[in-house]
Amino acid sequence: MQNDLKIGFIGGGNMATALIGGLVGKLTAAGNIHVVDPNAEALQKLERKFGVAGAPQIGDALGQCDVIVLAIKPQQMKDVVRQLQPFVSAQLVLSIAAGIRTADLSRWLNGHAAIVRAMPNTPALIGQGITGMVALAGVSPAQRDAADAIMRAVGQTVWLDDEALIDPVTAVSGSGPAYVFYFIEAMQQAAQEMGLTAEQGVQxxxxxxxxxxxxxxxxxxxxSLLRERVTSKGGTTYAALTSMEASGVKDAIVLAVKAAAARGRELGEEFGKD
Ligand SMILES: NC(=O)C1=CN([C@@H]2O[C@H](COP(=O)(O)OP(=O)(O)OC[C@H]3O[C@@H](n4cnc5c(N)ncnc54)[C@H](O)[C@@H]3O)[C@@H](O)[C@H]2O)C=CC1
Ligand SMILES: O=C(O)[C@@H]1CCC=N1
Incomplete structure (x- = not known):
């Protein structure tokens, strides 16, 4: 379903590329997307791959957009959003940055109230992402629908009532693909140590x-029931899970995910000042 939503991206890196890939030709035409990135190579890649237009810096084109997606690192957010402020009036501002709170974005934008904070993940690249989202009260129903449609172009969405829950979402599904890859790497290592090839192990x-x-x-x-069905009493899976429990694997995973959420809150404190 295509419409003529005009979308500006600030930052044309990994996540912006995933989102643009999902949007072009589905939610909107390439000509309706404008990307700002000082990295010429990143811009050229997006222009070649998707036919979108780009610029090295923030300018008037963003004033024409319905939605401005902030897809830069949390560390850059304050400076970039302050540069953006003169170009923001009625647009929806949609941030995907870890940690950065809507109250800080709003303050840097002189009290702008149409802000959605979202946390996607990299399976968005293949349309299999999941995004946790929260909207400020100043977001209109149409803007909320637009934000939802943008993120649904690359997977599922989960709306939250409380912004404090975005850090746990970041820790579970935002960072989560890395935990899965880590587990795959560990299984591949074990496979190789037991005589399988690297290719067989990863497959x-x-x-x-x-x-x-x-x-x-x-x-x-x-x-838990699906797990139990694999686990014959006294069998091989039982041996593996008993070993994992003895090594504290589950507790370690719970601690690790909580560490990610704590880092999200810290990023908000660290880069949300002033
Ligand atoms: N990579 C991931 O798995 C996820 C990342 N995020 C969030 O998405 C945001 C972007 O992350 P990635 O795409 O992974 O980073 P990235 O490093 O791939 O992309 C950032 C882009 O911003 C550009 N940039 C730097 N300064 C700029 C400026 N002044 N104006 C415009 N663009 C500028 C860089 O050239 C780069 O292309 C971060 O805030 C991150 O927290 C959210 C969910 C998942
Ligand atoms: O590691 C990070 O900070 C970002 C946010 C979620 C995934 N990557």
């Missing part, structure tokens, strides 16, 4: 993640 591990995830997604039963 087995990836297919197992894909199959198990799909099974969990399609099943109406709790994940």
């Amino acid at each position: 087995l591990a990836i297919a197992t993640f894909t199959g198990a995830s799909q099974l969990a997604a399609q099943s109406s039963e709790p994940v």
Whole structure:
């Protein structure tokens, strides 16, 4: 379903590329997308791949947009958003940065109230992302729909009532693909240490993640029950899970995810000042 939504991106890196890939030709035409990035190579790549227009710096084109997506690093947010401020009037500002709070964005934009904060993840690159989102009260229903449509172009969306929950979302699904890749790497290492080739190890591990995830997604039963069905008493899975419990793997994962959420809050404190 295509419409003529005009979307500006500030930052044309990994996440912007994933989003633009999902949007072009589906939600809006390439000609309606404008990307600002000082990195000429990043801009050229986007221009070549998707036919979108770009500029090295913030300018009038952003004033014409319905939505401005902030896809830069949290560290750059304050300076860039302050440069953006003169070009913002009625647009929806949609930030995907980890940590940065809507109250700080609003202050840097002289009290602008149409702000959505979102946390996507990199499976967005293949249309399999999931995004947690929260809107300030000043976001109109049409703007909320636009934000939802943009993020749904690359996967599922989950709306939150409380902005404090965005840091836990960041920790679970924003950073989560890295934990999955880490687990795949560990399984590949074990496979190789036991005589399989690297290729066989990664093929087995990836297919197992894909199959198990799909099974969990399609099943109406709790994940714990699916786990129990694999685990014959006194069998091989039991040996592995007993070893994991003895090593504190689950506790370590819970701690790690909480560390990511804490870092999100810290980023907000660190780069949300002034
Ligand atoms: N990579 C990930 O898995 C996820 C990242 N995010 C958030 O998305 C944001 C962007 O992350 P990535 O795309 O991974 O980073 P990235 O480093 O790939 O992209 C950032 C882009 O911003 C550009 N840039 C630097 N200064 C700029 C300026 N003054 N004006 C405009 N553009 C400028 C850089 O040249 C670069 O192309 C971050 O805030 C991150 O927290 C959110 C969810 C997942
Ligand atoms: O690591 C980060 O800070 C970003 C946010 C979520 C995924 N990558």
